[in-house]
Amino acid sequence: MKSTNKVYIYKRFERFWHWAQAALIIFLAITGFEIHDSINIFGFEKAVEFHRDASIGLMILIIFAIFWHLAFDAWRQYIPTQKNLLAQIRFYTYGMFKGEPHPTEKTALQKLNPLQRLIYLGFKLFMIPIVVVTGLLYMFYKTIDVNNVVVISHFKLESIAVWHTFGAFLLIVFLIVHVYMTTTGHTYTSNIKAMITGYEEIETETSGDESTTTPDSDEADNLTEKN
């Protein structure tokens, strides 16, 4: 028997962090590719200025997010696991076309399926660090001057720029696939709604004994806390 539950999954900071990061990354992509002279919207000068400002915003946000992940043990969500990994891949490539249920149950304690764990861990440990580290090198790149101290001249600007662009391409591909994957929830929009409201409609094979009440956010936080 199938039924849907409303479950509180994404806490307030999580939602803020997600959308702020999304907005910043999209804005950085637009201004970044304008600096790359692929598009023309703000003009080079403004694009550089906005890109720098937004990058500082993103870095501050990342610092908060790291703190949050550590403080609330949220980093455990991303520990990779092999369990259900193949089942998850099978679901996306075959099962979902047959109307099969999601192989991994989504709860406040286990928000991510094994495939998401891997991809998001890659996002956090690879894609974002690439653009942030090369971005910082780019930002403080200076060559030697008679009066200036060398800050970074050990790396050629070209290699910094190439890695930065490489990271940007990965993030765009991530963005495209990520946005599409949000439509693979219970309904096309249930995942996005969850990221906005915090509550997600989840399809479960109910045995009838579990609570199906929808706690308000305070209680949901309490539950997480106790658990």
Next chain:
Amino acid sequence: MSWFNSPKTFSKLLNVLENILMKNAILIIIGANLLLLILINVLKPTEVVNLEQEKLKQKYAVKPVASVDHSKLPALQKKFQTPQDVTKACNSCHTETHKEIMASAHWNWERAGYIEGHGIEFLGKKNVVNNYCIGAKTNEQACAKCHIGFGMFNNDNYNYSNQNNVDCMVCHDNSETYMKGASMTGYPDRTVNLEKVAQSVGLPMKSNCGSCHFYSGGGNNVKHGDLEEAQLNTTRDVDVHMAADGINLECVDCHTAENHQIKGKLYSVSSDHFNRAYCEDCHTSTPHLNEMLNTHTVRVSCQACHIPLYAKVNATKMDWKWSEAGKLKDGKAYETEDSMGNHDYMSIKGSFVWKKNIQPDYVWFNGTSDHYLVGDTINSIPVKINSLNGSHEDLNSKIIPVKINTGDQIYDTKYNYLIVPKLYAPEKGDSAFWEDFDWNTAAMAGMKRLGLPFSGEYDFVQTVMYWPVNHMVAPKEQSLSCSECHTRHDGRLAKLTGFYMPGRDRNTLLDTIGKWLIILSVAGVVIHNSIRIFTAWRQKKIEAKVINYHET
């Protein structure tokens, strides 16, 4: 110890805030207005006053007043027979000044310098050639119009130690009536009233410096392109520094001098990185309020961005083909003019190309240059009359704007060096090309004076010369925008390679891979979604059938 362990507190706080906002529409409206005000203030372009620049304006707004009125000096209250008499009168008070003059490049027409590959050279008009009238040597009588002395004839006998031949007036006349005569060995024109000039001397004005530096190469703006008579009375659009409606600087405000050794160099006759005049002398190397722009000054000269165009009023000579010279009409020399009224052909000089409102070329430059010196073997074509040293790898190099002048010149095909022909003579029959139009005799006479053999075989070879563009600084609104260089599409620095410039350069392999990654991921998403829609549609059909079956 526990505040961060309790998201409850934080959450409650936000809840309270949310409640307040939800229940207080007024607060929301006030908040929205505040936000709007903040946004307007953030987005509004603010005009911040650059205090350093204001200080400079203040400093140069006060024009110096002479402490001596020379018209009141008894030594100058007399009739001068010769210009040398004026010099003697000057010397009667300024007793040692001639020593400074006679140690200067303006007097000696040369300057000691070290050139890589040549060693120590006394570089100057005596031994360099240029891409215009080729060389001063053999043509002194005419060229002496721009020597600060009197009595220089077409020979080697000029006495550089005769202090009475120093021409004080050409630099210090403030009456604007002094001028040197044409081909008069450096003597003033006969119309000059020496008493009037002697009594009105003072600090050099634009017109003094300009009398040579504007007209070098045989006419206004011929050589430099960024120095010409229009700057005597111009607007800020043409030259912010010299503009009559601007700060109206004199040349010597920047090209300051101590003991008559004037700061600043031109790399047509200089070679070393010494005693140069820099924009930074006044403006510092961090003149912008924008830090991003200031970081540019490490590798980009001020001139590169602030001189978007040169030769803004009158055209300058960009190309001079000596090989065309010597054509005659009915046995007589003739001239033709281009659409701007400049000579584009002269029998005595050849054909010219003039241009106006020119975008400079850009090169790396570290302050040193090499020169083709008289007698050097030609080892590259076009022959580089001078070459500016520098590269991206050389950390002392900056990108500077240059005028690149091209042309061709006569050379000895056997000895493989450029020929300095004898061009000027007062009359026919003295081997001068401008009178006899015979390259053979002109080359022979010229090379004889230089003490170099001439094989009798000559041809013309392409030449090129680099002129750093330093003047005609535009108002800041007209300085280059970022995208004039930071662009893939034919930017101003498109020809400068060997370094990565954001906006201009990219790794094409990476960009291609990136492009295909994006295309493939979009395609994958579209295909995946199509299968979903299709299978869902089939599923529905089957379900409908099942239901129908049950109903029937």
